[in-house]
Amino acid sequence: MSVSAYIDEVRRQKGLLTPAELIDLSGRGNLFYDPYSVLISARAVIGRDNVFFPGVYLFCTDGGALEVQNGNTFHANTLIEASNGRIRIGSHNQFGEGGFTAKANRPGASISIGDEGRYLNGASVFGETDLGSGSQLLGQITVDTCTLSAGGSFREADPDRRAGLLKGTGVARNLTVPVGQVAVGAGSFSASDLQPQSNFHPKA
Template sequence: MVATSPTQESLFSAQDGQRLAGGFLTIAQTLALAELGNLVLDASSLLISAGVRLGVANRFYPGVVIEAAPGAVVTIGRGNTFWPGAVITVRAGTVTIGNDNQFGPGGFTASLDEAGAISIGSRCRCRDGASLFRGSVLGDGAQVLGPIQVQDCFLAAGGSFAEPAPDARGGVLKGVGRARHLTIGRGQVIEGSGRFDPADVKPQSFHHPSARAGS
């Protein structure tokens, strides 16, 4: 163990006081998450509320925030990767995250300010500024790619982005803008710019002609 000076100890104590006041784990408690097999790359820049239900083998890069207000529920499975800038804030309601998901790189937000739910399955990918709000349901393998604000949307389950057959993958939203009240089926994608129109839904193989040709 690296020895700390009285000045460092005083600084850590002050930081912990602020963390506890905000309902977050102390730096030592954050480091202790590694005992569950989680990888904590920078405990001083990782903020996790004390009430978060956290599984094993998750990877946390610097600058991640997972905040759950009293009475809110955040449950995270195993094997998830939270890239720098991933932020989950829950004032009320429930956020449920499965296993082996990728949140980032490029930023990710999940936010609930009122009663409701966000549900994310397993092997999903949300990156490059993707934002999920109340009523977002991502089945296994679903993807949100780009700075898209998603609310009350259902993305069906399927294979992950690594699935060789694009039309067997989970539903995908890609582009930029706001997506509201949409259902994206297995193997389907909507690419939007500003708005996302259900009339624009396409098979994912449309964007992967080589895979389509090889099928």
């Protein structure tokens, strides 16, 4: 058996798209820098104009649902798994650099990610989490059942109108971050950590 035939057989057995099937997705504008190092479940719904760097994994089993819209960038070491819940990803988000993980892997799990967000440097998301449009996770942060309110992206000139932001390191659990607010953590995050983003990005 050739190497190519072996790869195709293993992927089909595991419910994954073959390299040729990934390349077929490029007909909708999707770009794969190395289709041999990207694993995407055949059950996943993939939109248009997404960019996949090497070492990206999008898994969706019979117990889950995974939908990706348009124009997202998935950097290396991005792992998204919908094995016991639903994950929906909007458009024009950046996952990584520095890695990103999202797992809907327990009963009742549901992860919703809006548009134009940034999730960088090892952030991980679990549970019933809503990352509203424009939200940001910057750092090795474990997010479990949190809400980051939708607002402007990091490009928004007025920091009071930007979406919720978490940055630093640690665990954020059952936390809501309103528009214009940021929590900076070093080990854990709580509502008492919230402060205006304008503290870091003064208004012009």
